[in-house]
Amino acid sequence: KLGKDKQLVDESVLIGCTEENEAQFSLDLGEIEQSEVEQLCGGVFVDLRKAFFLLRAHEAPLVAKGQALLRWHQSHKFCSATGQPTFRNQSGSQRVCHSSGFTYYPMMAPVVIVLVSDGNRCLLGRQATFPPGMYSALAGFCDMGETVEETVHREIAEEVGLEVQSLQYSGSQHWPFPQSSFMVACHATVNPDKTEVSVDKVELDDARWFTLEEVTEALQRKKPPRNPKGEPPTFWVPPSYAIANRLISEWAQQQQLKLKRS
Numbered sequence: 485k486l487g488k489d490k491q492l493v494d495e496s497v498l499i500g501c502t503e504e505n506e507a508q509f510s511l512d513l514g515e516i517e518q519s520e521v522e523q524l525c526g527g528v529f530v531d532l533r534k535a536f537f538l539l540r541a542h543e544a545p546l547v548a549k550g551q552a553l554l555r556w557h558q559s560h561k562f563c564s565a566t567g568q569p570t571f572r573n574q575s576g577s578q579r580v581c582h583s584s585g586f587t588y589y590p591m592m593a594p595v596v597i598v599l600v601s602d603g604n605r606c607l608l609g610r611q612a613t614f615p616p617g618m619y620s621a622l623a624g625f626c627d628m629g630e631t632v633e634e635t636v637h638r639e640i641a642e643e644v645g646l647e648v649q650s651l652q653y654s655g656s657q658h659w660p661f662p663q664s665s666f667m668v669a670c671h672a673t674v675n676p677d678k679t680e681v682s683v684d685k686v687e688l689d690d691a692r693w694f695t696l697e698e699v700t701e702a703l704q705r706k707k708p709p710r711n712p713k714g715e716p717p718t719f720w721v722p723p724s725y726a727i728a729n730r731l732i733s734e735w736a737q738q739q740q741l742k743l744k745r746s
């Protein structure tokens with residue numbers, strides 16, 4: 485039905501290609517009657533953060549990429565040097581200002597995300613904006629000119645007052661919130677004799693050490709827990725798609741192996 489709207493279709497962006505060589509596009513439906521579409525498709529619109537709990541592993545990165553790319557186009561309609569309109573190429577991978585000749589490419593802000601361990605426990609934090617009970621690995625944007633290693637040392641010192649001793653790369657991920665970030669995930673260790681946490685209350689609501697038992701239990705919760713009124717919120721961690729979950733799972737596996745060997 486929406487495919488008849490040529491302008492809408494022209495505004496779609498290319499986001500990938502299936503193994504069967506089918507091109508994949510993302511389309512902004514714009515101002516639509518949500519209930520009508522829900523009825524037509526037999527589905528419901530879900531907030532993207534919540535959708536990450538429901539999507540299958542191969543779908544989540546595609547949805548994240550489509551949403552991030554469409555949002556980038558919406559906010560880069562004008563050249564920042566001339567104020568003139570910019571024009572997209574056909575696939576939607578760039579925009580050009582004909583007046584200045586500048587080509588704009590979608591950008592991701594580099595961010596480190598770090599799971600700090602003291603050998604027996606791991607350190608997780610929560611921002612005031614996180615849902616109740618959710619704790620994650622500590623994260624922070626790289627400053628201009630910084631290396632990943634420098635950002636990790638600075639962020640951990642700033643947010644919890646700890647000195648990182650060693651660092652090990654784990655993996656990376658594109659994260660669509662708040663604007664596109666390129667998350668570089670690492671495991672870090674601190675001196676087990678210097679583990680007193682001093683939380684930066686501007687950045688974080690709380691940060692504390694968690695045991696393997698606590699973390700194992702949280703990893704088993706596949707949905708945000710229901711919190712009965714008046715009771716302290718149940719501890720849980722980000723969904724499996726988030727790289728924070730991968731860091732926490734890797735740490736738990738390493739700890740379990742260590743226990744088996746000892």
Ligand SMILES: NC(=O)C1=CN([C@@H]2O[C@H](COP(=O)(O)OP(=O)(O)OC[C@H]3O[C@@H](n4cnc5c(N)ncnc54)[C@H](O)[C@@H]3O)[C@@H](O)[C@H]2O)C=CC1
Binds near residue numbers: 624625639663729
């Ligand atoms: N995928 C995952 O598993 C996780 C992803 N994250 C993401 O990591 C990102 C960074 O974590 P935070 O602790 O919030 O960073 P942060 O510790 O650097 O603090 C955020 C503050 O940094 C400043 N800032 C500096 N450069 C910025 C930029 N390019 N964009 C936005 N703000 C900038 C802002 O004042 C902002 O309030 C967040 O966007 C968050 O969504 C965080 C935890 C888990």
Ligand SMILES: [Mg+2]
Binds near residue numbers: 622623624643687
């Ligand atoms: Mg942070």
